[in-house]
Amino acid sequence: MDDTKRKEEEQVMSNEDDSKGSICGYDSLHRLLKDNLKPHLFHEVSRLLTGLNCGKPLETIVLPELASTLSAEHGFDLQAFCFQADKELLREPRVVRVGLIQNSIALPTTAHFADQKKAIFDKLRPIIEAAGSSGVNILCLQEAWMMPFAFCTREKRWCEFAEPVDGESTEFLQCFALKYNMVIISPILERDINHGEVIWNTAVVIGNHGNVIGKHRKNHIPRVGDFNESTYYMEGNTGHPVFETAFGKIAINICYGRHHPLNWLAFGLNGAEIVFNPSATVGELSEPMWPIEARNAAIANSYFVASINRVGTETFPNAFTSGDGKPAHADFGHFYGSSHVSAPDSSCTPSLSRNRDGLLITDMDLNLCRQVKDRWGFRMTARYDMYADTLAHYVKPDFEPQIISDPLLHKKSL
Amino acid sequence: MDDTKRKEEEQVMSNEDDSKGSICGYDSLHRLLKDNLKPHLFHEVSRLLTGLNCGKPLETIVLPELASTLSAEHGFDLQAFCFQADKELLREPRVVRVGLIQNSIALPTTAHFADQKKAIFDKLRPIIEAAGSSGVNILCLQEAWMMPFAFCTREKRWCEFAEPVDGESTEFLQCFALKYNMVIISPILERDINHGEVIWNTAVVIGNHGNVIGKHRKNHIPRVGDFNESTYYMEGNTGHPVFETAFGKIAINICYGRHHPLNWLAFGLNGAEIVFNPSATVGELSEPMWPIEARNAAIANSYFVASINRVGTETFPNAFTSGDGKPAHADFGHFYGSSHVSAPDSSCTPSLSRNRDGLLITDMDLNLCRQVKDRWGFRMTARYDMYADTLAHYVKPDFEPQIISDPLLHKKSL
Numbered sequence: 172m173d174d175t176k177r178k179e180e181e182q183v184m185s186n187e188d189d190s191k192g193s194i195c196g197y198d199s200l201h202r203l204l205k206d207n208l209k210p211h212l213f214h215e216v217s218r219l220l221t222g223l224n225c226g227k228p229l230e231t232i233v234l235p236e237l238a239s240t241l242s243a244e245h246g247f248d249l250q251a252f253c254f255q256a257d258k259e260l261l262r263e264p265r266v267v268r269v270g271l272i273q274n275s276i277a278l279p280t281t282a283h284f285a286d287q288k289k290a291i292f293d294k295l296r297p298i299i300e301a302a303g304s305s306g307v308n309i310l311c312l313q314e315a316w317m318m319p320f321a322f323c324t325r326e327k328r329w330c331e332f333a334e335p336v337d338g339e340s341t342e343f344l345q346c347f348a349l350k351y352n353m354v355i356i357s358p359i360l361e362r363d364i365n366h367g368e369v370i371w372n373t374a375v376v377i378g379n380h381g382n383v384i385g386k387h388r389k390n391h392i393p394r395v396g397d398f399n400e401s402t403y404y405m406e407g408n409t410g411h412p413v414f415e416t417a418f419g420k421i422a423i424n425i426c427y428g429r430h431h432p433l434n435w436l437a438f439g440l441n442g443a444e445i446v447f448n449p450s451a452t453v454g455e456l457s458e459p460m461w462p463i464e465a466r467n468a469a470i471a472n473s474y475f476v477a478s479i480n481r482v483g484t485e486t487f488p489n490a491f492t493s494g495d496g497k498p499a500h501a502d503f504g505h506f507y508g509s510s511h512v513s514a515p516d517s518s519c520t521p522s523l524s525r526n527r528d529g530l531l532i533t534d535m536d537l538n539l540c541r542q543v544k545d546r547w548g549f550r551m552t553a554r555y556d557m558y559a560d561t562l563a564h565y566v567k568p569d570f571e572p573q574i575i576s577d578p579l580l581h582k583k584s585l
Numbered sequence: 586m587d588d589t590k591r592k593e594e595e596q597v598m599s600n601e602d603d604s605k606g607s608i609c610g611y612d613s614l615h616r617l618l619k620d621n622l623k624p625h626l627f628h629e630v631s632r633l634l635t636g637l638n639c640g641k642p643l644e645t646i647v648l649p650e651l652a653s654t655l656s657a658e659h660g661f662d663l664q665a666f667c668f669q670a671d672k673e674l675l676r677e678p679r680v681v682r683v684g685l686i687q688n689s690i691a692l693p694t695t696a697h698f699a700d701q702k703k704a705i706f707d708k709l710r711p712i713i714e715a716a717g718s719s720g721v722n723i724l725c726l727q728e729a730w731m732m733p734f735a736f737c738t739r740e741k742r743w744c745e746f747a748e749p750v751d752g753e754s755t756e757f758l759q760c761f762a763l764k765y766n767m768v769i770i771s772p773i774l775e776r777d778i779n780h781g782e783v784i785w786n787t788a789v790v791i792g793n794h795g796n797v798i799g800k801h802r803k804n805h806i807p808r809v810g811d812f813n814e815s816t817y818y819m820e821g822n823t824g825h826p827v828f829e830t831a832f833g834k835i836a837i838n839i840c841y842g843r844h845h846p847l848n849w850l851a852f853g854l855n856g857a858e859i860v861f862n863p864s865a866t867v868g869e870l871s872e873p874m875w876p877i878e879a880r881n882a883a884i885a886n887s888y889f890v891a892s893i894n895r896v897g898t899e900t901f902p903n904a905f906t907s908g909d910g911k912p913a914h915a916d917f918g919h920f921y922g923s924s925h926v927s928a929p930d931s932s933c934t935p936s937l938s939r940n941r942d943g944l945l946i947t948d949m950d951l952n953l954c955r956q957v958k959d960r961w962g963f964r965m966t967a968r969y970d971m972y973a974d975t976l977a978h979y980v981k982p983d984f985e986p987q988i989i990s991d992p993l994l995h996k997k998s999l
Binding site: 197200203204207208209212215216218219220221222223376378379380382384385390391392393395406410411412413414415416417420427430431432433435436437440441442457458459460463464466467470471494517518546547548549551552553554555556557558559561562563565566572573574575576577578579580582 | 793827979
């Protein structure tokens with residue numbers, strides 16, 4: 172990472188307010204705090220905000236020269252951290268290197284669709300090369316990475332971007348998977364040709380030999396703000412698969428599914444060690460929730476969570492309206508990036524930039540998952556039988572909530 | 586609140602490290618950041634860390650003179666904030682004033698048990714008076730407030746502190762409930778005399794006419810760190826009751842239950858608008874998780890969460906050992922206070938002091954709960970039927986996780 176260049180960028184701290192009263196120009200919360208607090212205070216704030224991994228601050232990783240060169244040449248944020256786990260007596264460490272890519276689109280949404288997709292491929296190529304040459308074992312791209320997040324518009328012509336699971340985006344990534352012996356998670360807009368051209372929001376899992384291991388379809392579809400996605404695809408029908416790869420058991424909780432603790436839980440019950448959350452979400456709607464939900468999922472389920480959000484503002488040809496009563500507008504707001512990784516011991520990495528493309532590389536010893544389970548015992552103390560009953564009752568139309576009313580409720584106070 | 590006094594205390598910013606490398610002497614994360622960041626940076630950091638309630642920063646409340654006087658005289662932290670909700674056309678606002686009390690014990694654990702309990706009563710009296718005279722509608726005390734948190738010791742003599750639901754602690758609080766027309770939640774160590782003297786960790790709900798509305802028993806019992814509570818009481822048998830009081834529908838998720846998303850969920854399914862989380866937890870174990878879990882519960886379940894943690898370090902006569910392999914030690918570590926309230930729109934109040942007794946007063950318009958439900962639609966998109974099936978399968982001994990293995994898993998890489 173070019174530290175001088177980064178420092179210079181951090182100095183560009185503008186007081187300019189955007190329309191929501193926030194400050195443009197700073198790169199991430201972590202860097203803002205680091206640059207403006209005395210070291211001993213920053214240390215304590217970090218302890219409270221990002222935890223201590225196995226009791227110690229998170230360490231950074233030195234990456235190969237090529238990665239730094241690509242980052243400098245192509246202007247993407249590059250950060251790398253290492254989670255530790257305790258040494259065990261009977262198991263070897265199982266260290267996996269995970270890469271997350273966040274990016275803005277590459278051409279205006281008015282460009283020819285083929286050109287838009289090709290331009291995204293071109294933009295991602297050096298970032299994927301940086302990941303591959305850094306020895307990343309599992310790489311994940313952002314939600315619907317091969318297109319603008321056009322679902323705000325409700326216009327059906329964007330469906331043209333959809334591809335079958337073995338389409339051109341998969342082919343593009345299979346080469347890198349094979350070249351770098353790397354598992355790649357590719358969240359696309361899927362067209363299911365064998366079932367009447369149905370559209371899905373899908374993550375394709377490509378194995379480290381370039382083979383397609385399988386797919387998972389987004390379980391929960393938003394109807395909030397400008398997220399008019401329910402116009403395009405329905406709730407997924409793939410359950411909660413955990414993919415057993417050469418580098419660990421992984422699952423994908425796509426975007427809005429992160430708001431549903433039961434969705435996180437089900438991936439955990441099926442044995443996931445890392446759950447990826449490829450997303451597309453905007454500042455005004457969700458930014459304070461972004462680290463909370465990911466970290467809570469990691470803590471509650473004793474696994475790693477890798478969160479990715481796209482970057483930048485995407486403007487569409489026709490203005491649209493949505494749930495918030497705002498006048499018609501042509502953009503979705505600012506996708507705030509801030510990709511990061513949360514660990515089961517409640518620690519987390521700093522986030523990538525709020526404004527720039529980026530590659531976050533994180534080493535994690537998957538042994539930490541079981542160590543945290545042994546320590547905290549959440550599975551053991553969870554009383555799943557009670558909740559299986561609770562939910563079975565709740566879903567019945569005649570469900571009666573357990574309410575204890577104060578018998579003096581309607582007595583006048585003295 | 587005596588601002589001059591507070592400012593002075595904030596100046597006592599020591600560099601002294603405690604044994605875990607954190608800084609003693611600062612009062613709370615919020616005050617540390619406010620005192621050390623330029624205002625426009627503090628504003629942005631607050632937006633990211635504590636959200637904006639209905640799009641605006643949280644406002645403070647002016648309290649009656651008496652409350653400030655009691656706070657200054659008795660040296661407890663006093664803070665007061667106000668959550669807003671949108672005006673509705675068909676419902677009036679339902680503003681409730683909630684009070685949370687955190688405190689250290691009052692006498693050494695070697696004192697006569699009767700004296701220890703009486704000293705806690707004496708210490709709490711002015712704080713409860715401050716709450717009552719400030720018009721608090723619902724007041725909640727910390728977990729097992731009427732005793733030291735002696736469960737680390739595993740010694741059975743501390744069971745002497747246990748009381749029936751209608752015991753002296755309840756009687757003590759019933760007077761205040763009646764005097765101030767105030768619902769009081771009183772988490773005690775319960776002795777169930779009608780069922781063979783069984784011990785429970787219980788919250789008693791006292792109505793605003795001084796009547797006992799009911800009780801709830803802690804659902805999830807920890808076996809972690811020094812939390813040897815499973816030596817004393819078992820998992821609760823009261824389900825997930827929601828208490829319909831004069832001031833709203835409330836529930837109590839006692840301490841370790843906050844690590845279980847299903848526990849939070851069940852209170853939500855039964856209709857809770859505010860869930861209290863009276864706790865006793867220490868810095869080394871849980872401090873970075875503390876705000877994450879509470880805020881996530883508020884977001885995921887569209888209700889308010891009111892979190893309370895005790896304060897100070899409690900030392901016991903006999904050293905004890907626990908799950909962490911540390912040499913025998915006689916204290917539990919630092920209970921870090923930091924009581925706070927989280928709202929369903931992802932905003933939250935600053936926390937009370939990490940070191941001092943305190944009273945946090947928060948106004949909340951309960952209409953916000955349904956507004957957030959209408960906006961985000963988490964209940965509507967939750968697919969509870971799918972998860973009822975998932976859990977029903979999971980609890981069977983022959984459950985098989987949904988795993989998709991890479992068929993090339995054992996193929997050697999090129």
